[in-house]
Amino acid sequence: MNPEDFRKAGYRVVDWIADYRKSIESRRVMSELKPGDIRAQLPASPPEAPESFDAILADMDRIVAPGLMNWQHPRFFGYFPSNGLLSSVLGDFFSTGLGVIGLAWQSSPALTEVEEVAVDWLRQMLGLSASWSGVIQDTASTSSIVALLCARERATNHGASRGGFQQAAVPLSVYVTAQSHSSVQKAALMAGFGHDYIRIVPHDVTFAMRADALATMVHEDRSRGMRPAVVVATIGTTTSTAFDPLDAIAKIADDEQLWLHVDAAMAGSGMILPECRHLWQGVELADSLIVNPHKWLGAAFDCTTYFVRDPGHLVRVMSTNPSYLQSAADGAVKNYRDWGLPLGRRFRALKLWFLIREQGVSGLQARLRRDIANAKWLEEQISTTSRWRVLAPVPLQTLCVRHEPPGLEGEALDKHTLDWVARLNQSGETYLTPAMLDGRWMVRISIGAELTERDHVAQLWELMQRYVSSATP
């Protein structure tokens, strides 16, 4: 495909995406295809001869489109909002089209410097002090691994440069809650801490970490021969948007020499609203922090921002400096390869830079405020309707709800919950994620897709009521 062929084909892809986004409300949210349905339509072997772009485009309509969960649909309330605003999509398209790689500052200076600026803009938007330095990573999962590795290396005084983590005289322990995201425990396991040293701190009725329990566990563990090394606080847990009390946790971390990592992957976007910042009071005392602009904020996936207080430490843990990557500019520039795991880096900053410029801070703030108001409105509807219950506080845009018909409890209630939400999801009208809270199934409603207006939330509420009543025995 030469540039002129690309021009023609590219227009068609632009049209396809424009039409897809424009028509998205008329599509199903969840695909109705069964496992293997898509694979069965594709040739088992690669084509020997080139195929026409027409053929490829036709398969996007015929095979791929019916096999999508439409995350950008205004009645998508599952998992979390993964907004890819169209300006950000174009920023990412530029990144791919330029085809430049960030191995070092010199391997594309703009890639590094636009990232420095865009991430610093975001820092300011979040109300964070200038003592934070940021970098774009792919996902929160990977960034959590980076954080746990940095904590490990601080606690072992850079054991990696000697015998590694294999020869810890005293085992290091990590503190999380049962509400921490699954990727946090995974990160601790990958970093080598081991299941036995991932300590689950009890949470309170709002599902937030109990700082008093953390302090007690740390003391007890120390007396039992462990060395408490890192605590991960969550700002907006996945299941119920609980906020671990950062101020109190930071004080313990300081007293006990723990690395404090803050996972604000989802709720961090909300901190562009000054009225929400009390929810992460104490964040300035953390060592590392994750915010995912690729969720609610609207940067096209993947775009996680990772902020640290001590970039020198990060670079020492992550750096490699083979001869083939050295350049005369080293020393005067940031080489972001030493700020994370991958050596090769996309020009990810463009999608964040485009987003912030095209929306403006005020535009982003207005949309997030709309979503919070919609969540409050729905909370009011549900909590004042009989047989319905809102199970956790709604500080931002996610609700945890259950329909509780009289006489149903325990496993029977679980069955009812899973049954109505499955039928509702299968209808294609909307999509919600069931999850467990306190050992029982409930339904999460995550409001915040770009296109979701009050009407869509009202439609959701009407659908929920319709589907539970047809399921009630």
Added chain:
Amino acid sequence: MNPEDFRKAGYRVVDWIADYRKSIESRRVMSELKPGDIRAQLPASPPEAPESFDAILADMDRIVAPGLMNWQHPRFFGYFPSNGLLSSVLGDFFSTGLGVIGLAWQSSPALTEVEEVAVDWLRQMLGLSASWSGVIQDTASTSSIVALLCARERATNHGASRGGFQQAAVPLSVYVTAQSHSSVQKAALMAGFGHDYIRIVPHDVTFAMRADALATMVHEDRSRGMRPAVVVATIGTTTSTAFDPLDAIAKIADDEQLWLHVDAAMAGSGMILPECRHLWQGVELADSLIVNPHKWLGAAFDCTTYFVRDPGHLVRVMSTNPSYLQSAADGAVKNYRDWGLPLGRRFRALKLWFLIREQGVSGLQARLRRDIANAKWLEEQISTTSRWRVLAPVPLQTLCVRHEPPGLEGEALDKHTLDWVARLNQSGETYLTPAMLDGRWMVRISIGAELTERDHVAQLWELMQRYVSSATP
């Protein structure tokens, strides 16, 4: 930006990229900007109000374009070819525009099933047996970490589920060569092995691992109280495209119960040519394998394929299964989140699928054969020209060369080498990467950008001769 605004703006971005690619030969290869030049042109704070797309696009021309290393330039011979063929660019644009996320099969079935098919197509193209299962990762760096973690967990019988890597009774050791990519050592450090247990196996005159030396080191280390656990063999080293002898290494790995990981990140693409496959004879005996379609093959960055022999083991090491990610389809489908580190996944398969279809296997093969022939041609020119030396075998498309004026050696020769290549690179006419081989600087020429024809290689050779002569004392 609504879909109609996107349609208009999208056409302009298509035009921009088409014009950029079309005019790329008339651009400098390397940017002439100095550290901080780009940052200085950008506002220090984010815009409060939305900006027009015109303003953003203007900055792409005015600020970003001059700050690029133009990797797609036909006279780019640096690092490695990072081809992003335009069909693949459109596949990736679709991925971003759709805005769907692969957390689970159910969160977008097509994302998973097209990946299964595209990766299996690539497996067949590489001549690999059906006993391999593949997945797309972001980069080789991350995939090497996954490989080292899988090796660690096999050697410790899933120590992560107990005390982790902190309590290894006998320290585990990793075997690499000094020619292994920097990301391999980094992966071993991240996985917790520690510098002291990364064992550097001597290489032979072709810069390939000496299997006899590996066997000896493994025996000696075992008697010194280590437990040899993993050997990383490189198929095409970064510096000189050396091929570690897989057959012999695999035999030792089998005898000694080592995990054999094969890093074919760069040269793996060459294995779509049957006539090259003797270079990785023995690959079928490995446990894990990396090939980067985002390098020479032409898939837009980032697109690394990671192949394993035992996906059940991989999934056991990587899996998490929180309630909010479970679905009725589990068990009947692949959940690729359990095949690597990140939970969230882009629809990366589209860029590989589009590439293979638009080029056909025959088209991809023809381009790679062109590049190999160009490298052979240049090798012949250089090796028959006085004062020039080709320092390593040229099995594929990378040459290691030095200009050696009479009387110059040691540091003076290094200075001469770094001097002429710096001036050549700064000219903007072409770009080469200096690197160290056997303790002395030399110059790598990596041929294989999509647009690089014989003429461009001839131009490079003419430039090299011109720049060394003006530098010779």
